Amino acid sequence: MTSVGITLPEAGALKGTVNIGVNVNEGARVKTIVAKVDGQQVNQITVQGLRPQALQYTISINTAQLDPTTNQPKFLNGTHTLTVEVTDVNNNTKSASTQVTFLNDDYVRGLIVSQTDNPKAPVTAQDIKWYGNGDVYVTVDIVNYSGATYTISGTSSPDVFTLSASGGAGGSLTSTDITVTGASAVPVSGQPQLKFAKSNNSLVSDSVTVQVASGPSVTFGLDNKHPNGGAIEARRPLVDFDFGTPSNLFNSQTLFRGTGATDDGVGGIVYTVKFVPSSGVGASVTATLPDDPSAGVTVSGLTNGMQYNLQLVAVEDALGNKNEPESPIVTYDNLTLADATITLSGVSVSNTNPSAGDNFTVSATASSEVESTTTEGEVVVRVALKLGTNLVDYGPVGPVKALAGAQYVVYAVDIAGNYAVKDLGVTVSQPASDKTAPSVTLNLPSTATPTESITIAGSVSDDVTAAGSISVSGYRSQATVGGYTWFRKVDWFRKVEEVEVANSNGTLSGSATAPNYVGSHTILVTAQDDVSNLGFATGTVNVQ
Incomplete structure (x- = not known):
């Protein structure tokens, strides 16, 4: 190889990607061609093995390429030196250079x-x-x-x-x-x-x-605007189905959240609250609460037995725009932290080995330390079915129907949410030849919106009892406390939790009302056949 030359695509300034002609002498056996701008390599091609060898080759250069570090042009507009280096098969290299002008548009x-x-x-x-x-x-x-x-x-x-x-x-x-x-x-x-x-x-x-x-x-x-307004809600897990106005008595498992603050922007509101001793003696406790429909948080650092005035002192959005007026936004007076022990007394069962379908009698009373502090200190005492780790409310103490496949407990809950549970030690025998419980299948939606209806579907069957004769009941979980998931038909205030399930010739249909807070919630459906064998199934719905 004795000579190398450059042919530009056109007269004048270059912009974008252009093809450069590289001329070599006749008989040159070219291996590689490298293009450089101001000494920086911008392209390389390999031509070894092409037959016959050409007298002119084409290599492209991008005059508008960006520097990967700065993401800005590698070469500004103006005059630059373009060089081509040609290497032959014997590794001999010759080069040629020329001045070029780049002119790309910003x-x-x-x-x-x-x-x-x-x-x-x-x-x-x-x-x-x-x-x-x-x-x-x-x-x-x-x-x-x-x-x-x-x-x-x-x-x-x-x-x-x-x-x-x-x-x-x-x-x-x-x-x-x-x-x-x-x-x-x-x-x-x-x-x-x-x-x-x-x-x-x-x-x-x-x-x-x-x-x-x-x-x-x-x-x-x-x-740049702060939220306005707001209120506080509370839920005692074993007392309230939903969040509502804070009650005068609560325990340390009570969940609190904020609600009702208005914000036209980013949202993500949090509420700052202060528990101030009503007597003026003792330390105040400040806490940050999430916005509804959150499942709420517990508040630590409070003194048991102390009465507090609960104040909403500030609301703040996710960007830190904060409304913190001189006076509390709202105050809830005379709330008492009432962690207490419930004592179950006189617990007895008339027959610990009843036959399925028969009744046995449960006796029990309960007392709570909360009783002496309020006229609302009644303690609710009821019987529940223990189905694995599920406690399913069954009825008041007194005559209880024996169901094969169930265990029984007596439980007590006071208005603050304190509770006690005692196993009754009942073993139900099944004298009938049919000892198989009905089979239950549930079909539930994967998600639901707070306070809206959850559609319950599924099927029920039995090896003996006609499908249409199987008795079914539905429940929605209220809380997971003490290692149990609790299912109750009636809350402390006798509010009926409406879970409706019907059986039409083996086809289940019904609905339950989603709670007013988010989280995973369980629907449980029980089924009884003609000889009091009990089956059940559970399914979860993510309320969001």
């Missing part, structure tokens, strides 16, 4: 939203990234080949700004409109950047759109 790649004064930002909610409770910036991301300096000018009245360039080596953007809707912005001096100052947008809680002419745009949430 363009807006996108818009970048940023915030540095609030570590909580951004927060994604309602499929939007939210910023706020501070100053937010939108930067025009320009791929800058020209080397020009870009700035933004204009004011928020009207909300149209101008992107302008100064200096540069050609290819810069001409004056370009930038439109802002939803908030007030000001240009940042010397930068292609807009500032959405909190001081200028203190009442904004909405989506904001920034649009560059007919090019890229960005929409984000801007929220």
Whole structure:
């Protein structure tokens, strides 16, 4: 190989990807060709093995390529040295160089939203990234080949700004409109950047759109407003089916949450509460509560037997916009933490080995330390079926029907949510030849919405009893406490938990009302045949 030359595709400046002609002498046996710009390799091709050997080869170069580190142009507009290096099969290398001019057009790649004064930002909610409770910036991301300096000018009245360039080596953007809707912005001096100052947008809680002419745009949430209002709800797991107004008596397993605060922006509200001793003597306890429909949290650090005034002192959104007025938002007076021991007394069973279908009598009384502190201190005493780790409310003490396949407990619950459980030691015998329990299959939806209806479907069958004669009952779980999942038909206040299940010739149909809080909830259906064999099935629904 004795000579190498370069042929440019056309006269004038180069832009984008172009093909460069590489000329070699006749008889040259070329192996590789390398293209370099200002000494940096930009491409290489291998031609060894091509027959017959050519006198001119083509290698492409991308004049607009970006540096992977900076994501900006590797070569700015202007004059550059283009070199080709040709190596033959004998590893002899010859090169040729020429001066070329690159001229690529600047363009807006996108818009970048940023915030540095609030570590909580951004927060994604309602499929939007939210910023706020501070100053937010939108930067025009320009791929800058020209080397020009870009700035933004204009004011928020009207909300149209101008992107302008100064200096540069050609290819810069001409004056370009930038439109802002939803908030007030000001240009940042010397930068292609807009500032959405909190001081200028203190009442904004909405989506904001920034649009560059007919090019890229960005929409984000801007929220500088704090939530307003709010209340507190509580649920004693073995007393209340749902969350409601806090009761005067509660125990340490009681769950608390906030509700009712209004927020037009990012949401994610949390509630700050303070338990203040009603007597003015003793330490206050501060806690943070989640928003409904959360399943709530317990509050630690309270003194048993102390009466508190429960105050909602602040509400705050996910960006830290906080409403903390001088006076509490709402107060619930005279709430007493009443952790207490319940004593079951006089527990007796008339027959510990009854036959299925017969009745046996359960006697029991209960007392709680809570009784002496309130006229509402009644202790509920009832009998439950123990089906594995499930306690299914069965009825009051007194005559109880014996069911083959079930064990029995007596339980007591007071108004604060304290409880006691005692196994009755009953073993039910089945004198009938049919000793097989009915089979139950449940079909439930995988998810449900709080307070809405859950559709119950499924089937029931038995080896002897006609399918249509099988008696069925449905229950919804109330709590998991003490290693048991509790299913009750009636809460402490005699509120009926409506779980309706019907059997039509072996086909189950019915409904249950989802609780007003999220979480995994269990539906349990029992089935009795003609000789009092008991079967059951459970299924879970994720309330969300």
